[in-house]
Amino acid sequence: MPKRTPLYEAHVSIGARMVEFAGWQMPVQYAGHIQEHMAVREAAGLFDVSHMGEIEIRGADALALVQRISTNDASKLQDNQVQYSTMTNEAGGVLDDLLVYRLNADYFLLVVNAGGSDSDFEWIKDHAGELSVEAYNTSLAFALLALQGPRAEQILQGLTDHMLDRIPYYWSQRVLVDGVDCRVSRTGYTGEDGFEILCDSAHARHLWNRLLVTGSDRGLIPCGLAARNTLRLEAAFRLYGHDMDETTTPLEAGLGWVVKFAKGDFTGRDALLKQKQEGLKRKLAGFEVLDRAPARDGYPIVIGDKQVGVVSSGSPAPFLKKNIGLAYLPTEHAAVGTELFVEIRGRNVPARVVETPFYKRDRTYD
Numbered sequence: 001m002p003k004r005t006p007l008y009e010a011h012v013s014i015g016a017r018m019v020e021f022a023g024w025q026m027p028v029q030y031a032g033h034i035q036e037h038m039a040v041r042e043a044a045g046l047f048d049v050s051h052m053g054e055i056e057i058r059g060a061d062a063l064a065l066v067q068r069i070s071t072n073d074a075s076k077l078q079d080n081q082v083q084y085s086t087m088t089n090e091a092g093g094v095l096d097d098l099l100v101y102r103l104n105a106d107y108f109l110l111v112v113n114a115g116g117s118d119s120d121f122e123w124i125k126d127h128a129g130e131l132s133v134e135a136y137n138t139s140l141a142f143a144l145l146a147l148q149g150p151r152a153e154q155i156l157q158g159l160t161d162h163m164l165d166r167i168p169y170y171w172s173q174r175v176l177v178d179g180v181d182c183r184v185s186r187t188g189y190t191g192e193d194g195f196e197i198l199c200d201s202a203h204a205r206h207l208w209n210r211l212l213v214t215g216s217d218r219g220l221i222p223c224g225l226a227a228r229n230t231l232r233l234e235a236a237f238r239l240y241g242h243d244m245d246e247t248t249t250p251l252e253a254g255l256g257w258v259v260k261f262a263k264g265d266f267t268g269r270d271a272l273l274k275q276k277q278e279g280l281k282r283k284l285a286g287f288e289v290l291d292r293a294p295a296r297d298g299y300p301i302v303i304g305d306k307q308v309g310v311v312s313s314g315s316p317a318p319f320l321k322k323n324i325g326l327a328y329l330p331t332e333h334a335a336v337g338t339e340l341f342v343e344i345r346g347r348n349v350p351a352r353v354v355e356t357p358f359y360k361r362d363r364t365y366d
Contacts, residue, residue: 005050006143006204016224022115024051026225033226037318040190040231043219044149046211047228049189049196050204053117054142055110055124059133062108066100069127069267071250073260077102082170082185085258086250087120088268092275093246094253096120097238099187101172109183111144113240127267143204147211147220148194148231155215156184156195164195178210189228191235191359233324234317236286236356242297243284243312243326251275252328254284254356284312285334286356289323289342291349300343301327308333311342317358324358325351 002025011018016027027048029036039045057065066074072085081102087095096116101109112120121137128135147156153164162175164184172185183198199207212220229239238244244253249272251259261273289295295314300307314325325342333340336355341348 003051005048006201007048007050007208010205010208011048011222014222016222019225021225022051022113024114026051027222029224029226030222033224033230034318036221036223036227037230039219039221040149040192040223040227041319042150044147044151044155044194044215044221045190045223045227046208046215046220047146047148047223048143048204048208049146049228050143050201051114052144053112053114053120053137053139054144054198055112055117055121056136056138057108057110057124057133058136059106059131061131061133062106065124065128065131065133065135066108066110067263067266068131069124070098070100071260071266071268071272072100072258073263074100074102074108075263079104080172082172082187084170086244086255087123088250088266088272089246090268090271091246092249092251092268092271094240094244094248094250095123095246097240097244097255099185101183101185115241141201143199143201143207145197145199145204145207145211146188146190146194147197147215148188148190148192148223149220150193151215151218151220152192152194155211155218155220156197158214159210167195177207180207182207189235189237190231191237191357192231192361230315230318233313233315233326234320234357234359236326236358238284238326239313248284248328249275252280252283280331282309282328282330283334284326285329285338285353286358287325287327287340287342287351288354288358289325289349289351291323291351293344293347293349294323295325295342295344295349295351301329302341302343302348303333303338307343308340314342320359322358326356329353
């Protein structure tokens with residue numbers, strides 16, 4: 001039986017189409033994924049992402065455990081700062097990608113993907129070893145809302161006295177939102193400005209409704225997984241289970257910037273260092289289809305008469321009005337400008353490797 005977020009009834013009550021995703025009943029769309037996608041690019045959208053997992057790490061050695069199980073350098077974090085990172089196995093394969101919140105020197109919060117929250121928790125506990133630390137899987141205690149788009153700050157500011165413009169990108173604060181104690185971070189998965197709001201699950205529906213009412217005259221609408229996927233793909237954000245998994249490394253996934261060898265030992269370090277020294281044989285590349293046919297996940301990538309890879313993520317891009325995708329390609333074929341084909345329903349459709357992200361926020365909004 002799929003799990004339900006605290007907002008399940010709220011979604012059903014406004015006509016969301018529900019699907020099973022990572023063991024959860026989740027809204028895939030409300031008004032339609034293109035309308036929802038464009039609302040986030042031009043105004044604001046509200047997502048229920050309460051299916052994400054939360055793991056708390058507490059104790060004198062909390063930092064040491066985070067350093068051991070993640071590739072980025074959490075020692076650089078200050079209180080309330082947030083960091084993107086990956087967890088890798090001994091072979092350097094990606095077990096998950098995650099956000100690391102430093103709340104204080106002895107208290108870290110990890111936000112992990114829904115499908116891996118239980119296995120991530122067991123992995124972390126198994127690697128605690130002799131450290132003076134305790135880990136807790138508190139996923140079911142929390143709800144997580146994502147308010148994203150150029151008007152997100154304006155909308156959320158109407159429900160709090162906290163000066164939101166003082167929360168920089170990838171930082172968080174404890175904030176009272178309409179009287180509810182929340183952890184608000186300037187993070188997201190859409191390529192737009194916005195916030196992720198962590199609260200006790202009991203307060204989720206109240207905040208959901210208040211945000212929608214407060215933001216309705218500024219273009220805010222509820223958004224589902226379909227729009228979340230096309231938004232993140234335009235921004236070239238990786239999706240675990242598609243663009244990376246245990247068979248790929250963060251270096252191959254273009255995430256070398258979150259692998260900090262200089263910090264010292266961490267799980268997978270030796271394998272990743274060896275791969276870096278020997279050179280990558282393949283890498284994740286972005287491509288644009290030169291045709292009206294969209295590339296979909298799993299479609300073959302062909303150069304000459306040889307299949308060289310498969311599409312890891314592919315979709316029409318509603319804002320860009322192009323068909324785009326990501327795929328692992330042999331390094332010699334991954335350079336920007338490389339011509340290739342995507343096999344779509346038995347037809348080789350031309351495409352070209354392009355720079356990523358496909359979309360970058362650089363516009364001025366009201």
